[in-house]
Amino acid sequence: MKAILLLGPTGTGKTSLALRLCKEFEGLIVSVDSRQVYKHMDVGTGKIRDNNVRIQKGNGWWKVNNLKIYGFDIITPDTTFSSFDFLKYVSSLNLVKFNKPVFFVGGTGFYFDCLLGNVRLSGVEKNTKLRLDLEKQNREELNAKLKEIDPIRAGSIDSKNKVRLIRAIEISIGRNTSPKEVREQFSLLTYLIAQDPLLLGLTGHRALLYQRADAWVDSIFDTSLMEEVTMLEQLGFGQSLPVRGLIYKSAISFVKGELSKKHAVERAKFDLHAYIRRQQTYFGKMKGINWLDISENGFDNKISTLVQSYLDG
């Protein structure tokens, strides 16, 4: 299977580029985005930023101008979704059978690393009861506990990061208690490792990325986003984790009257800037990415040429 991974920070035009390439090379698109997997979260996750487009929505996919995008609308926002769930989902698509090039496009670096097999997941499932219990404890207690049951991991972990500590303890306990079949399940999902994918990274100057992000926030912070947020609250998803991040956090504060529109918009922009920085840090350490500057002349042709030669090779 030919796989083209199209990644980069938010607002670099990955999706529209993917649509263009998908049409040009008769491929498929899989979204690699930890928030676009959620139903009812379209505007704030920037699923499609172009209004002049025909959209048809399905369960786990959208059709945009008749081009299919997988990885959208898989679940509702009250469901937790992890990188492992993402791998399972991609696996379930059985992409090989289409015999077409697949464009994996998105901004969630960790998911890309999972797809590529750069990170190997432990195979230990989440234990909600244990997590609730551990969340009540402070960092010192969690560190002590981890040191007791897994001294090696305790030596390498970020001892100040509670989320990490809880997961590390969960893994240590789960290794001994969860069934072997479950733990080995992840190994079935790393079929992409054996492939030789093409990695394309979209980037640009910080100032440009910030400017585009700001313009996008300005454009959505009107009725479209407000309707979406109101709907999410009505459906009872207002407190769900995915609705508490980035754009949605400030949009909800505005709808609730906790923030003025001006401050909510400002907050959203600054949060996006920080997100862009984090994405660049993450992608920056990934190996083998062909970086392309979106503001460079001949950008579109360059991309097409790269994809063409990859598919020919």
Place this chain on the structure above:
RNA sequence: GCCAGGUUCGGAUAGCGGCAAUUCCGGCUGACUGUAAAUCAGCUGCCUUAUGGCUUCGAAGGUUCGAGUCCUUCACCUGGCA
């Protein structure tokens, strides 16, 4: 014109004699092995590094071993009386 309050490192704020100087925002760098749009860490006056040096708190003088902090004058801003 008189009275009161203010002017601090990109922005906002703390500081009422020992200060390179608080906090928040912004900006920058980084971590991450099933929450990754989450979670966590560091830097942000200059000297590449400092338990080191240098230059700073509207301006100019003064008091003091020592001044962002006290005094005087000037400049600008805000509120009250005219």
